[in-house]
Amino acid sequence: MSGEWIKKIYLEKNEIDLIVKELKKYSFEDYIKTEHYDLSILSKGTDEENLKEIYKKFNLIKMVLLRKRKGGYDNYDFYYELDKGNYALFAIHFAVNGKPEMVNAFVSGTIFKNFLKSVIKRYGRNMI
Secondary structure: OOOOEEEEEEOOHHHHHHHHHHHOOOOHHHOEEOHHHHHHHHHHOOOHHHHHHHHOOHHHEEEEEEEEOOOOOEEEEEEEEOOOOEEEEEEEEOOOOOOOEEEEEEEEEEEHHHHHHHHHHHHHHHEO
16 A cells, blocks of 8 residues: 555544553654644644644543554544634654654644544544
């Protein structure tokens, strides 16, 4: 298989908590921010200070996707359900030897529950 694809979808709280345990080891500032992250922040007009505040609210994480990237590495997409019903995404690559990378981060205007329904419909076979 080439390109990118979703390997697993985590929706169960106990499964999410195991992965979030790794996330909690790092502060927002600990990550290497990729070029894609920087371009995304600029193109979407994302307030990085807002992302810093959201990042540490681990209890808001309602879904995690394990994604195989074009470069051959895996990263996790952490979906935080926000107060207005929309969501924030943090795409993070935990390097085996080295500093973790924040590949992307943004706040979406899409309602999380609607997005979740479409993910389940399309990728339900990958759910855990």
